[in-house]
């Protein structure tokens with residue numbers, strides 16, 4: 567992950583810290599110092615570091631369970647919003663996915679249990695308030711682990727509860743449908759969450775809701791894409807019957823073409839070779855118009871990293887090419903261009 571640095575390897579995974587996490591620690595320590603002095607700063611800093619030690623333990627719960635099923639976890643990153651264990655792949659057997667997802671919250675329940683039984687935790691004074699004493703720390707950390715476990719079991723992506731829900735559903739139907747249903751439930755929860763936040767006048771809830779809503783959609787798309795990539799060929803998703811631009815037409819003429827046609831992007835076809843040599847999106851056009859003027863040519867503005875593939879190619883190969891190229895022209899055996907694929911084309915196909 568960008569903006570993160572490694573702090574070492576532990577149990578087969580590289581442990582990384584996101585720079586913004588250090589900002590969070592500095593902010594919490596600093597504001598405690600300003601409000602209540604150096605001792606409060608120390609206690610609050612220890613509290614945050616202990617919290618994130620528990621978050622890391624949670625992520626190792628996922629990572630080590632996944633490894634038991636033969637799936638390595640190359641790295642675990644600590645973010646201000648929690649931890650992120652990047653599994654090499656998602657277990658697609660439902661029972662394995664359930665166990666991997668449950669293992670994280672289970673670690674927090676175990677930490678709670680250990681602190682509870684240790685005798686160090688005195689719950690009478692613990693109230694999750696700002697002004698805690700050193701003696702209250704074990705109880706506060708124990709309670710926090712319970713909250714972490716509960717929060718992560720909310721049945722919505724990207725929380726662990728969302729994965730458990732999807733895996734349970736996929737015992738009954740296929741994985742794509744299960745993900746779609748789980749994402750739908752998660753989005754419903756997000757809406758309830760946002761409305762509740764508006765009701766009590768808090769902006770945190772709507773913010774979390776937006777995050778959950780988008781994560782649900784991303785997860786559904788990702789799973790659909792994987793399922794599609796396993797079976798489809800480039801011919802199944804390519805756009806055909808499109809209108810193309812020439813690299814020599816002006817941006818003014820291109821704007822007219824966009825106005826007449828609701829294509830979100832135009833392939834740019836070179837007249838001599840009859841090959842697609844670029845793509846021009848609506849956004850590129852409108853970004854360029856005020857800077858370069860109507861007389862500039864499409865060829866100067868378009869994305870030029872275009873690859874050509876033959877009809878019948880597995881879609882999985884084409885998606886790999888699309889990670890580096892703006893688009894792909896699809897050629898018939900005769901060499902004639904018969905269609906194209908871009909990120910937009912693939913997304914449009916998923917929506918159908």
Ligand SMILES: [Zn+2]
Pocket residue numbers: 624625628670671718726
């Ligand atoms: Zn988790």
